[in-house]
Amino acid sequence: MDWLVEHAKDGSYTLQLNDIYLYSKYRPKQDVEKFIEKELITQYKQYILFGLGLGYHAEALLNSSPTSTIYIVLADKKELELCKVYGAAHILDDKRICIIDSKVHLTNISLDETQLIIPLQWLKAIGANHPLFVSLENIKIRQMSFRNVAGIMHENFSANLMNSHFFMRRFEEIAKGGKSFLVSAGPSLNQTVKSLKETNDFCFVLAVGSALKTLLKEGIVPDAVIITDPTHFVQEQLENTAYKGLLFYMATANHGMTNIHKGKKAILFQEGYPLSEEFAASNAVPLLETGGSVATTGFSLLEFMGFKTVYLFGQDLGFKNNQTHANLSTSSNMFETNIKFQTVLSNNGDYINTYSNFNVFRRWFEQKATNTSMQIFNTAWDGAKIEGVPYLSADELKKQLADAPIMNYKEILEGIVSSK
Incomplete structure (x- = not known):
């Protein structure tokens, strides 16, 4: 040094x-x-x-x-x-x-x-x-993110407890070893949404909020949507959509967004947040490992629901040109030129740009791949390579699902949320 x-x-x-x-x-x-x-x-x-x-x-x-x-x-x-x-x-x-x-x-x-x-x-x-860089970077990014929104998280938590919602424990092990799609809003979704549309009848489709409008544009109605963002900007993810399916939302997510949604809602409580841990302990409610992003939280939810295979869509965690998110995504999809990027190896063998927080989420998935019984595949050819998570092409995906039974998860969910 x-x-x-x-x-x-x-x-x-x-x-x-x-x-x-x-x-x-x-x-x-x-x-x-x-x-x-x-x-x-x-x-x-x-x-x-x-x-x-x-x-x-x-x-x-x-x-x-x-x-x-x-x-x-x-x-x-x-x-x-x-x-x-x-x-x-x-x-x-x-x-x-x-x-x-x-x-x-x-x-x-x-x-x-x-x-x-x-x-x-x-x-x-x-x-x-x-x-120590990797460990310290993980901690620092989470500290900075929490500090920026700590006040509104508390406000959201208090307001969201007043909602009419279901608790996560209703959905424990409902999948019985089934297959699922976890759909994020990375730029690869522009290319993979076609194969997603052709195969979604065989899998449970959980979409992060920022990918919802991209899917609806293609006529794909996800089985459920998950939103965790505490800021008011997240309201755009549901505004002007006809989506009335199940919404999983973090207890600290923007309470204005939860009021916009007119369908059924299930509230989630995260590990590491004192108010959530206190509420969970008092009400026998399970906690989720969040990993710092909506997609990592979604993965933890799918694991809790009992799915044994997860196919990642739009989980790029980097970008090769200047587009960071898919078309119609409610997240900003152009990079800021004043930011110093890191580079990571992509599934196609090239190096791509990435943000520090994307790297944190990539490392979370890598660690998760080593300690979960779930099979994980990534469909983002131009996205960051996630060790332990093999790339799967559209043709290979079709082969894997060729003998899978058609599953009506919307009907299954409706039965769960309709029961007393």
Whole structure:
């Protein structure tokens, strides 16, 4: 790792790692104090901080939470020397500080009582080859997403509990080993929607909300739709459609959207969200692993319903040109030119662009493929390659479904939601 110590404009030291400034060039300590003030959740008993550097973040944490234990994960052992010579060396003698390196397993730390603090600049500076990058990126993206919508999630949760809906437990193991399509809104859906239309009678079709209008345009009415987005923009996914089928929606999803839908609704509660976990514990309601996206949540739902085969449609998790979503998708389908992309291998052997959050979801599917009994196939030829999830062409899909019985899942669902 390439470290560079410089004088900041205020006379104190600042630090670069791999040509990325870890602190401000002007007022390093003051800016770090503002970051910690904004980031800190005071009810936690201990903190895990990634990166020691010159010790500025640790010093601010000590001042803001004087009774807490702070574990500092080193990005590089050279940080200890840098902190001693140029930084807040006194923190290294504080009994509340525990220095650990990336090889140490945090077995004695209760994560339920611990906040992980990952300064974004550190994540950028260590680079994708650092052994902790993938884990830290996953955590950071979820933290940032949650922080952006925490307030409206709480509002949605309270409002959605007032809806007339069914609980997820009604749908447990209803599939009895059947086959399913999980339809997302990636650009490959433009090409695969034809084969989906030709074969959907044999499978349960669960569509994410942003893919609904694309399917309806082709005359395909999914058996169910799933929506998890807490923002009001998600209302567009149902507006001006005639869809009145079953809607699975997250308890924190936009409550205006749930009011728009005039069909049957089933509410979902996610793992890791305190209000959901509290409600589930009090009402014997199952929780879903969400994975951070509507598609990963949909996958968990299909697993809960008992399906043994899942065919992924529109699950590109990347894009080869400049179109990120299918035609008619309610998600923005053109990339932003000011974003720095990552590249991943696609099913066709080429490298394609992807976003950091797409990569997080891809890794979730890869991990899921190793610990589920479900068979998973991906139909996105130009989409990102998901290890453990083989690509399946339209002809191969037809062969696999050639002997499958025609299933009227709409009728099955109607029977479930009509029973008392």
